[in-house]
Amino acid sequence: MDAVPRMTPALDDLNREFWTGGKSGELRLTRCSACNRWVFPLSDDCPECGGSTEYQTASGRGTVFTHTTNAYPYNPAVPLPYNISVVELDDQDGLRFVTNVVDCPPEDVRVGMAVHVVFEPHGEVFVPLFTPDKQT
Numbered sequence: 001m002d003a004v005p006r007m008t009p010a011l012d013d014l015n016r017e018f019w020t021g022g023k024s025g026e027l028r029l030t031r032c033s034a035c036n037r038w039v040f041p042l043s044d045d046c047p048e049c050g051g052s053t054e055y056q057t058a059s060g061r062g063t064v065f066t067h068t069t070n071a072y073p074y075n076p077a078v079p080l081p082y083n084i085s086v087v088e089l090d091d092q093d094g095l096r097f098v099t100n101v102v103d104c105p106p107e108d109v110r111v112g113m114a115v116h117v118v119f120e121p122h123g124e125v126f127v128p129l130f131t132p133d134k135q136t
């Protein structure tokens with residue numbers, strides 16, 4: 001896929017593993033060491049129990065929770081139209097990402113569609129995107 005222009009985040013101690021894990025193909029998220037809950041948005045502390053978190057590798061598999069197609073040229077360099085989706089990871093109910101479903105025409109994206117993570121490299125940052133599982 002051609003890399004589209006993206007705003008990339010400033011890396012810090014909290015988010016570095018999330019944004020660079022894609023280099024080794026891993027979706028790295030914070031997870032509570034006490035109650036095992038995945039914590040996203042990333043945090044040093046668990047919102048459920050207050051325990052501290054550590055990075056673990058999530059499955060990278062999920063389903064489309066909701067989606068839309070953007071046809072407005074917010075950035076003229078980004079080809080239109082494109083998909084914006086909220087993907088819920090299989091790892092935990094309610095563990096959701098705002099992302100793009102790629103390698104698929106926007107009109108073909110469906111709620112409940114099975115997807116898996118792919119990474120788009122931008123220097124040292126690897127942006128997690130999702131692509132449909134192959135239908136058999």
Ligand SMILES: [Zn+2]
Nearest residue numbers: 032035046049
């Ligand atoms: Zn916890």
